[in-house]
Amino acid sequence: MQTSQYLNQLHTADKLSEEPWPEDATLYQPFEAEQILLPESASCLAVKAYLKMCNLPFGIRTCANAEHMSPGGRMTKLPFIRAGAFLFAEFEPIVNFVEQKDMAIGSWQDEDEKADMRTYVSLVENIFTMAELYVSFKNERVYKEVTAPRNGAVYPWPLNVIQNYSKRRNALRQLKVYQWHDLDIDQVIDKVAKCCETLEYKLKESPDTPFFFGDQPCELDAIAFGHLFTILTTRLPNMALAQTVQKFGHLVSFCRFIDEKYFQMRCLQE
Numbered sequence: 435m436q437t438s439q440y441l442n443q444l445h446t447a448d449k450l451s452e453e454p455w456p457e458d459a460t461l462y463q464p465f466e467a468e469q470i471l472l473p474e475s476a477s478c479l480a481v482k483a484y485l486k487m488c489n490l491p492f493g494i495r496t497c498a499n500a501e502h503m504s505p506g507g508r509m510t511k512l513p514f515i516r517a518g519a520f521l522f523a524e525f526e527p528i529v530n531f532v533e534q535k536d537m538a539i540g541s542w543q544d545e546d547e548k549a550d551m552r553t554y555v556s557l558v559e560n561i562f563t564m565a566e567l568y569v570s571f572k573n574e575r576v577y578k579e580v581t582a583p584r585n586g587a588v589y590p591w592p593l594n595v596i597q598n599y600s601k602r603r604n605a606l607r608q609l610k611v612y613q614w615h616d617l618d619i620d621q622v623i624d625k626v627a628k629c630c631e632t633l634e635y636k637l638k639e640s641p642d643t644p645f646f647f648g649d650q651p652c653e654l655d656a657i658a659f660g661h662l663f664t665i666l667t668t669r670l671p672n673m674a675l676a677q678t679v680q681k682f683g684h685l686v687s688f689c690r691f692i693d694e695k696y697f698q699m700r701c702l703q704e
Contacts, residue, residue, distance in 0.1 A: 455537060459492045459517040461485075462500045468587045469498065472668055473566035478513040480525050480660025486696040487539050487651040488532055498588035509563050509608075525559065525660075529653050540652035551647060554636065554654045561629040562661035564614045565675060568622050571605040572615075575671045623678050630682045633658060637684050644691050658685075659692040667701040 463478045464470040470478070485492050492515070497503070504511040507524035514523035515531075522531045532538045543551065570581045585601050586594030609615040614622070636646055643649040646658070662685055665675045680686060690702045 453518060453535075455490055455535060456518040457491060459490070459515060461492050461494050461513050461515050462503060463494065463496055463513040464500050465496045465498065465588065469584055471581060471584060472570050472664065472670070473563050474501075474510050474512045475668065476562065476566060476661040476664035477510045477525060478660075479664055480657040481513050481515070481528055483659050483692065483696060484525070484529060484532075484539075484653060484656035487656055488537055490532065490537060509559065525653075525657055526555075538653075539650065540647075542650060543647065543652065547647065551652055551654050554633070554646070555657055557629060557632065558654070558657050558661060560612070561625055562665070564609065564612050565622050565626050566661070566665070567605050567609055568614055568617070568619075569670065569672060569675055571602050572609070573619070573672050577602070579671050619672075619674060623674055626675060626678050627681075630679060630685060634682045634684045637688060644688070655692065659689055662686075663689045663693060663702075667699075 461478070461481065464474060466475070482494075500513070501511050504514040504523045505521045507514075507527070509524060511523055513528075514521060515528055517531065520531065522528045529538065540548065540551065569576055571577055581602075582598045586598045589597050606615060617625075633646075640646075640648055645651050646654045662679055665679050666686065666689060668676070670676075686702065693699050693702065
């Protein structure tokens with residue numbers, strides 16, 4: 435059985451590497467204006483940044499049931515990408531898919547540098563996603579004024595009530611699994627601040643280059659931008675996360691640089 439699974443994995447890897455990047459690759463996500471939530475928005479922006487850094491063409495399809503169409507995932511289940519016959523959800527699986535095709539940024543890094551970089555990626559994804567989930571679902575004012583109305587916006591009553599209950603229950607369960615459920619807001623902010631300190635220190639190691647690992651982007655640049663930029667530009671009743679990130683000037687400048695280079699949304703003021 436194990437031999438069969440291993441051979442199937444090899445066969446899939448061969449197919450991934452042999453097929454060219456499909457011109458009709460499509461990224462699926464919830465509606466941005468009225469539905470998408472903070473952690474989902476950060477994850478979607480991180481994937482978009484990565485694909486743009488790789489200079490790969492892709493379309494974007496917004497739909498109300500994107501989360502339920504997703505093949506699954508460890509954190510938000512979003513976004514997911516349809517590329518030819520393949521479906522992949524969330525940042526790391528999509529990055530791995532691109533790497534199978536030898537189209538990935540960061541190919542210039544040696545193995546030690548890649549291992550170091552992926553440690554940062556894991557830190558960023560875990561800390562920021564948990565903090566975003568915490569604020570979205572544990573803070574009562576944010577939940578009642580932003581999370582619940584947006585999450586239920588595309589569903590009629592009483593389906594919106596059921597959907598909100600299910601979504602919040604799953605988010606709180608996830609916070610328990612990662613041992614964030616019983617933290618207070620000050621402890622959450624402390625974790626975010628320490629993560630920002632780590633990122634800013636890394637960014638300042640190469641003061642003459644715009645990216646975390648030199649003068650070329652890697653996946654850390656994409657995922658850090660996705661979370662930091664989303665936190666900085668999302669208006670919430672509780673702005674503690676944004677106020678914490680704003681204290682780190684190098685990270686704010688980094689977000690402004692990535693935005694200008696790849697998106698030109700220009701949401702961050704000088």
